[in-house]
Amino acid sequence: MKKALLLLFLSVFLTKMHAQDYFPINESVHNKNNNYTVFTNATIYVTPNQKIEKGTLLIQDGKIVSVGTNIAIPKNSITINLEGKTIYPSFIDLYTTFGIEKPKRNLTGGRRDASYDTKRVGFYWNESIRPETNSYESFTYDQPKADELLKAGFGVVSTHIADGVAQGTGALIALNNTDDKNRIISNKLTNHFAFTKSALTNQAYPSSLMGMMALLRQMYLDLDWYKKGNAENKDLSLEALANNEKLIQIFATEDKLNSLRAAKIAKEFGLNYILKGSGNEFERIEEIKNTNAKFIIPISFPEAYDVSNPYQSNQIELADMRFWNQAPTNLKVLSDNGVVFALTTDKLKKIEDFRTNLLKAIKLGFDKTKALEALTTIPASILGKSNEIGSLKAGCFANFVITSGEIFDEKTILFENWVQGSKFVINDINGKDIRGNYDLTIGKDTYKWKIEGTAEAPKSDLTTADAKKIKSTFSVAKNWISLLVKPADTIKSNYTRLTGFIEKPEILSGKAVLSNGEETQWTAVRTSAFIAIKDTLKPEKPIAIMPTTYPNVAFGDSKKLTAQTLLFKNATVWTNEKEGILTETDVLIKNGKIAAVGKNLSDATATVVDAKGKHITSGIIDEHSHIAISKGVNESGHNSTAEVTIQDVVNSEDINIYRDLAGGVTISQLLHGSANPIGGRSAIVKWKWGAAPEDMLYKNQPKFIKFALGENVKQANWGIDNPTRFPQTRMGVEQVFIDYFQRAKEYDESWKKFKANSKKEKAPRVDLEMETLAEILNKERFITCHSYVESEILMLMNVAEKFNFNVNTFTHILEGYKVADKMKAHGVGASTFSDWWAYKFEVNDAIPFNGPIMHNAGVVVAYNSDDAEMSRRLNQEAAKAVKYGNIPEEEAWKFVTLNPAKLLHIDDKVGSIKMGKDADVVLWSDNPLSIYAKAEKTIIEGVVYFDIEKDAEKQAAITKERNILIGQMLQEKNKGGQTQTPTKKEKKEYHCDTLEE
């Protein structure tokens, strides 16, 4: 025992002595400790895959000198016998904000008085780009947090300031509690990015996720341009970015789809991001795997919902309940798919949950060796520090954990965590197991004393000889027992205090101080040893894991759907071609295309569908939709945002996709909102429910951009008292367009000149916004423009004509009927609402006859939704052209099918039932224009994405699965597991004028 104490003292003494050689010493004399410490007889994991039995580990001066079985032990060694114990390399956490104060949002500003220009001088124009920030400069060692991490087995963490889009550099910190000079292993090792706006800025841009994507691209383009010496100004941000290029680039994505988005940027710019994920990677594992990126994965699994109140549990959505069930399998899924990843404590409520959660994941099949790799060799290798950390090879830092056995065994006790040769005690390695039943005697009194719990943290239960419970407080530390006893037979509040040093567990004894202050002896004789109850029970069966669906929400499919060969017999077919509406006609769908339309068709391989009395049309095309968009439909931070694109932010998991399919919609144009005169680029998508975002994008799609006019762009209804953003009138809107097109023209000319010039002068700056606008001038990109009143409609057509291009589509266009002749002459189409009005001042003259008048004037007219709800019954909206304008049914139907296809320049492939076109087809129960019509099957490229019968089965399955999950959660609660209050995330339904923030 005395030896152990001495050792303890020595090790503290020895570690205290570290200091840089050249630092002045004023408190004593030079005292460098060159002693060795040697750990013998241990099972040593040099790496997760290299295990030494009965091994020796020799360390000196914070580093590993040698490791093996046949080690020469120098004379000046302190030997620690670790017989029966195991040594592992300490863990590494690549992603923390350890020792960094979270930047606080400045609440004096806000959206309503956002600023547009930067307040910084000499840095990048956008304040969310802060690569010049170095975390080590504001780092202070956080000892309580370090203790938590050390207890969990971590020895080294990477830290950074999690603020902004480009966040600056991260440092690598050793959790060395005693030596502050050596803690910083590397001051600039990582370079951090995220899709988060800086809390330190009032700048409006970027207000959306797509804005952040565009900002990153522009930043990289500017970096390249700056590096080549093309800039005339000094930009400290870009210089820092250039200097940090060689660092490890870490991108915090916080979501599986965001990981795909970051990977997309990495691919475009040839970057190698390490992606810090969120824990939901398993939901899109195929795409995650295909990024070929390395990941940092958190394991903060959600708590079960408290579902005991059915009125509350009703509100929890299946996807959230299912995520609770499935999240612990994420690591196994990633590992099974060969994704290389490190683990992080990020997002955990308490660091101590790390081990609990990891063990849970292991129980669900995550390989233990992989787990160890993910905490040691993989993070070390990602950081390029394999020779310093993550293993116990000679030359590495002496960072290791001593355990009672296999580290991921539930019963294993973590004793010590050594970092840079400095010891941190987690549990007393010499602690004695005193669990058992004792007869306790204090003076004359006798008690029954039961000590149970775990060996390293025992609990006590004290009763009188006749089994009356007695209040007591018990603790054991460094083999010293402390017990406070409140005697059962008094009402006095004075305690009897017992202390004693554990010599041997069979007989415990020590000094007792009675409530009256008298001192006496106590002894406790063990009558029987402790038997763990748990060991006698069968191991708990893990809960059933729900299968992942595509997407992993309600109504997802258990596997990705495939194209079918389908033969519809005897339907009424609305061809949208010169054949018109054909009765008693067959339609054959094969290889994703419409293979034949006619009478008496047959195909041996086809599934035959009796469509007698039913109607077949091409799928509905919604020219103006805002569903399935992640984090912001408007980039409202600038008045022109041609650089942003909705294609970056398609959200494949949105239930509105399925709802649209249920309404017969197969294609939508997802438009940027109408907050700016020049909005962002569009995404034309096919609603392939279950597919990943990139796979939903219409192939080789024509390029579109959203423009806007009127009240929204002049911020008329934003409630701003002192506007600072130009324009605030329709007069200003025209000037914005003229200015931007003029600049785009000059931009385009300067590039053309540069490319033609053989001498190659300084290259112009690549400006994504100008590139986009130049595409319009070069007739490579079409405009869909949000518009209402006559004056502004004419204005934009005039501006376009001055710059020698045509506006492709006016959307909303509720006063189009007033200028239908001029629209026809200009050649612009119209995508409008059937009957909306009265919601803003500028729609006072909106009339339901608008579509018909424009149509009759020869303008291509479509009806669109701009609304998640209405888009699922656009067939009804088309019928309003019949009602208000007496448009023949065949033509009215084209308002939601062929005409939008024409406006989108995709009518070569979709928009009608014609041999060779894409099999984007809907089977209706009735005339599709009738209020009584229901979509029974919605097919895209031969794949049945909505089927009314299968839908009923899905509903039944949802009810069933909810019940199973609720049962599991109740069980979890009964077991005493942590639960959370039922909540649900608010889902934003975007409209044109929805502002993010």
Place this chain on the structure above:
Amino acid sequence: MINKNIYNLLLVFCASVQLNAQQIPAQKQTKSVLILNATAHLGNGKVIENSAIGFKDGKLTLVADATIIRLADNAFDTTINAAGKHVYPGFISPNSTLGLVEIDAVKSSDDEAEIGDFNPNVRSIIAYNSESKVIETVRPNGVLIAQITPRGGRISGTSSVVQLDAWSWSDAILKENDGIHLNFPATFKRGGNWFEPGIIEPNKDYIKQVEEVNTFLINAKAYSGAAPKERNLILEATKGLFDGTQILYVHADEEKQIIDAIQLAKDNGIQKLVVVGGFEAYKSADLLKKNNVGVLLRRVHDMPTSDDEDVNLPYKMAKILTDKGIIVGLENSGDHERMSVRNLPFLAGTCAAFGLDKETALQLITSNTSQLLGIDALCGTLETGKDATLFISEGDALDMRTNQLSTAFIQGREINLETHQTKLNKKFKQKFNQQ
């Protein structure tokens, strides 16, 4: 080519329509009218294929089968031959803010919500703008009656039922102060703020808020019992709730709210209760039926409230409730609620598409609503003795394609179906015709 023909056709069509000044309320009925041979949809579930519908002095005097009934030649002053056409009772839009707001985004045109929590004394009728341009656009689709309802607060105020062709609010009244509107406390609420939108979580104050309502009702009841020394306008305004002359409209969607509301009404001796919204009413259908509580069902052209729900659940809801024996009317509050009052018939049509038979679907916007608003003695069906508030449509009025009104009557007065929108239509068709 096809387009051009239609164009010409339309020109002929519109040239034949008179350009009337708009929104001049029709004069009192002086000549009796007989509508003959139309398919009459009575609004109570019955249909007369070949009907004779007659009215005098604003009231229906004849609702009969034309193939059976015998009429003297001069029994009616005017006869409209409506063979092949359809006659319907005027549709009723409950829980409406027609005439309270003209343009959604223009604050100065908005008179729908007063500040404060308990405002039963606030009366919508006096702010009702019978000259609203929105009102004239709902009539051509068959909506002829509306319950003008205030919004906001815990008790928003008192509603009144109006007919939609009047010189002023006082002329428009069908039933003044028909009921009081209680926005029942929500069991869930949204957390967070604008820069960090929160999650939807249980409302921790729910019990407290329900108790506030209870306390209010206890006081109101106590006040209604005796002649007070000092008048209290707020409590006085609720008197009708306790003597059965006024209805308590409880705006609530969640099951728990509905159960608590029914209990609260019972405890406080409230005679008549109607649930407005009632999206989860189907979960407490037995309780509603037992207590004779009807539902003015939330806009059925709305999204399901959860990702997990049947995507068509809103469309099926009326059928589910009807099958359980609940009296259901359709209401239309929500985004763009005033301008979309004209789509009320199509809400009913959608309910028919998803399970209800068409005549039962019709009841959702006619007899059921009139019953729930307590105006069934006046309107809601084509039955003798009731107001002659009805219209003739070229076809099925619940379907957009065939909802084409040729004539409409409110209390026997033939109303003008023109609007500023039809005027603009004509104006610009004329413009292009001249070119």
